[in-house]
Amino acid sequence: MFPSWATAVAAGLVSLHFLQKLFFPYFWADLKYLLKVARYGLRVEVYRLRGSVSTALQRFGALARRQPDKPFLIYEEQVHTYREVDRRSNRVARLFLEEGALARGDTVALLMSNEPDFIHAWFGLAKLGCVVAFLNCNVRARSLLHCIASCAPKMLVVGADMLGTLEEILPSLQENIRIWVMAKESTLPHVDTILDKLEVASDDPVPANLCVANNLKDPHLYIFTSGTTGLPKAAIISHLQVLKGAAGLWAFGATPDDIIYITLPLYHSAAALLGIGGCIELGATCVLKKKFSASQFWTDCKKYNITVIQYIGELCRYLCKQPVKEGERNHKVRLAVGNGVRTDIWKEFLHRFGDIKICEFYGATEGNICFMNHMGKIGSVGRTNFFYKLFFPFDLIKYDLQKGEPIRNKHGWCERVKKGEPGLLISKVHSKNPFFGYAGNKRDTEKKLLSGVFKKEDFYFNTGDLIFQDQDNFLYFWDRTGDTFRWKGENVATTEISDVIGMLDFIQEANVYGVSVQGYEGKAGMASVILKPNKSLDLEQLYQHVVMYLPSYACPLFLRLQEVMEVTGTFKQQKFQLVQEGFNPSEISDPLYFLDNCKKSYVLLTKELHDRILSGQVKL
Template sequence: MSPFWSWVTGVATGLVALHMLQRLCFPYFWLDLKFLLKALRYGLAVESCRLRGRICTVLDKFMRMAEKQPDKPFLVYEGKVHTYKSVDKQSNRVAQLFLKEGVLKRGDTVALLMSNEPDFVHVWFGLAKLGCVVAFLNFNIRSRSLLHCINSCAPKMVVVGADMLGTLEEILPSLQEDIRIWVMTKDSSLPRVDSILDKLEVSSDNPVPDSLRTANSLKDPHLYIFTSGTTGLPKPAVISHLQTLKGAAGMWAFGVTPDDIIYITLPLYHSAASLLGIGGCINLGATCVLRKKFSASQFWSDCKTYNVTVIQYIGELCRYLCKQPMKEGERNHKVRIAVGNGVRTDVWKEFLNRFGDIKMCEFYGATEGNICFMNHTGKVGSVGRTNFFYKLFFPFDLIKYDFQKEEPSRNKNGWCERVKKGEPGLLLSKVNSKNPFFGYAGNKQDTEKKLICGVFKKEDFYFNTGDLLVQDEDDFLYFWDRTGDTFRWKGENVATTEVSDVVGMLEFIQEANVYGVSVQGYEGKAGMASIILKPNKSLDVEQLYEHVVTYLPSYARPLFLRIQEIMDVTGTFKQQKFQLNAEHCLHFEMSIFPHNNLWKWWLHS
């Protein structure tokens, strides 16, 4: 054999050996590299615009799409098509209306209390065109909690959907006099409340000046999205233009294309539906099918009717679909990608076995957080994967957590300690100029509570996610549990202190302690209320039921009740939840009704 062919044979043999070695030792190398390069490409494009002095927001991208493809369907709602051009013009009418009223200026906050409908997007974009910050209110909450949310974001105006008038009437007498109230109706008989739809009919659809919406920095606030975080009442997380751009890239990163049709049944006040769903649709120039409320029985028929190719989910949504009676032809759809979070491994497998070969794109992220994991490999049960390059750009750590003290463990030198692979650890994400934490609107104290300093060395700062994750030997990450005074039920975060305050309002209850408990076969944790009765008072279950139904959204209502004589506390006099939860796991065999309006009380003394 000639030297040349010997050289070629040697090179080929070496390449094959390297390939086999890579497959054996680094099986996800090419998938990781492809995903990393995709993320870097997007980040460089955003940074390139910034360096050229051009700040391009998601709203700017929408307006460009409206010029580029004016007649392409943007929103499909209850069979009606809303094109990019028509949504752009309707949002112009909203902007022109409020500009003419002269009550808003650039930087003002407007709270939006609306359910899923095209007008949610029209008002959102119209206000954004005036440079206003829009606060998305959770339409499930009422009374005191809703008032707290409105007051915490200090809005100049509140815009309310037509189907939320009952909720508005409850709080109207308590709203500050200087807050203007507008409703999506043609007339209004309520005091201090103006109608919008009649005025939009005569409002101009010409664009407002570009200077009103132009962002000075990607770190300027664009939205306030309420999150329970880990303690207390809901807090308005500051969502910057940078975060909306990152959220809008999620669909593209998972392989969604401009030709896809995205089905959104999650509430738009959630970051998943608004940033990832609507934002992702805009980023691609795709079409979104929007539904007012999720329906398990109508889900697949909607997918067939509208030729849906991409769906958004939370874990409970997938479980509800799997619990539906089997129907002939339920695999006869065009859905190829599902994007979401919180699905259990068993439900994940059942979902695929039942509904077909769908690419499940699980991710992890907190609304106010500065870190996100994306499962780009399809590993069942994992929320994402990390590697050397990922940690280089998005540094994070999993540290030991003291469940008794409910705080990070520290060694004798005062430093936190990393957990070993396979052990659950508290997820901390480093805060720096590239991965900032924007905190909560108007609440410096709550913002500071989410930061941990002096973790591994003096003056380092980390964002405390409040979540426990596990990293396996192959660097896949798995959600394990939530810490703090929050649990997750029906896809929503429930702040235990808020529920405790509501339960404690009853005259026969001396003290209430609320915590989440695991229920076999269900996602997340259900609420357990542990109470102490006042001396010489008896439990009135009917009154308690009516009270929590009135003041709490369905997902926050405790499903179990426990009566105690003494309330356990920690060494720092905080209510003991960890021990109560452990006792529950040992001593209770539970079942609950799957419907929101039915309870089964489990009395234990």
């Protein structure tokens, strides 16, 4: 017979367990996740206190020695082991070291699409202590020149499939930028080739002191982001941010035995930091694709025994739109890591493709805040609690959509929203949680900071995103603010598009914004334009112009011709009402047009065409 005290203790434990399940149902899951994150942070801090700054590149070198024959990268059926990638990146480093054109701390811009030599060039240049700037392959002409100028590179390395883009900008490039192409020969003037020289370059390691970081806060990469306004900006990615990004797959439960499928572009942080960096953190294998293919996706997953996939919301929607195939659930994928998937697509994806844990996260390339939905809660971008806010303080504040600014009370302070109400996400900036800003752009760096939020001299990073928090502390993305919208998985800066359209001699003013389209992730681009006096709208010329100067995802799909451009009291273009009105010709009296790639022109948007777009008969 049990003593009375044992019975009382047992009853108490049962009661505590019941109360915990009732009032704190996520306690143990939160604790497990936080302990995991804390352990990783402690490891980084111990290295720092020892005076040993350990970077992701150094970890890769250690893995190349520890598991040299393990596949690191599989591309088009060709296997690249850890040792092979290490040695080829050594060749890249040796080539440029012997050329004597680079010094530690110099910037080198990389204009390459997904291929193994993107990684070899990245690692090789990093071994020389260079900062590598990832240029968006879709950006062209004026915008590309702006990106190159903003990061002030000593050198530009271009992929063989990007020579057409290079040829467009070559006459306008600064003379002091040396240009190299990933080819054996080139007919372009003043352009050097790489592949022929790599064949004879040594694969011996370069002196280790070249790539040793003095501080984890030193810059390692520049990754371009649209930000909230204007042309693309070079977000400074420190060694610390690379380490944080690389820990993402591990934090979600990936292991060294996993095989990760990367179809997203390497010039974005998701593929580069979370994908490639995540493989390095785990010591795992990744399968790299040149481009995403919805029809080939699950075939590849079965062929390569993929266990972890990366996604953006648009990717999941494309997969769900594919015709149903027999055996499409016959795969080994267990984790899907990414962001931006809609709740309805999330449910459809799970129902159709099997028991896959979708690990949604939230984070901006240049931001100092990240949320991870480690619970798999459908629709949520992450979860918070008291301990998380202790280490990563953030707030959701009231925001005026029409004025485009935070709401301040009579004392000048911002106010927090209640649970369930959307608010502007801001994250406190301090020494342990810094914001590194943009290369060569002090003005835009300062614009991303809010000061005097809750007290004098406090500073918060303004994400530009509206988030709401439910009663269980799960977080949900609601909308973007400012002059940016997201389409095809890319952030699109409206002012850049307005500037491009404004180059036409018959356009007096252009107001660009994003509109929701039924069945699609993000918002499609729409431009409201006013013509110059005595000028007519040339729809074919407008089409040719935007296709030439803008990446495909940034070309406005819809056009609205207005006589007067509405502005706010401070003479800013009024977008709020235009966004609400959308592109329905039955409700808008102004002429509306649609970008038709088949006819290579903008065409009149009729009710019939509008209905076909909404029904999915016309693909966007």
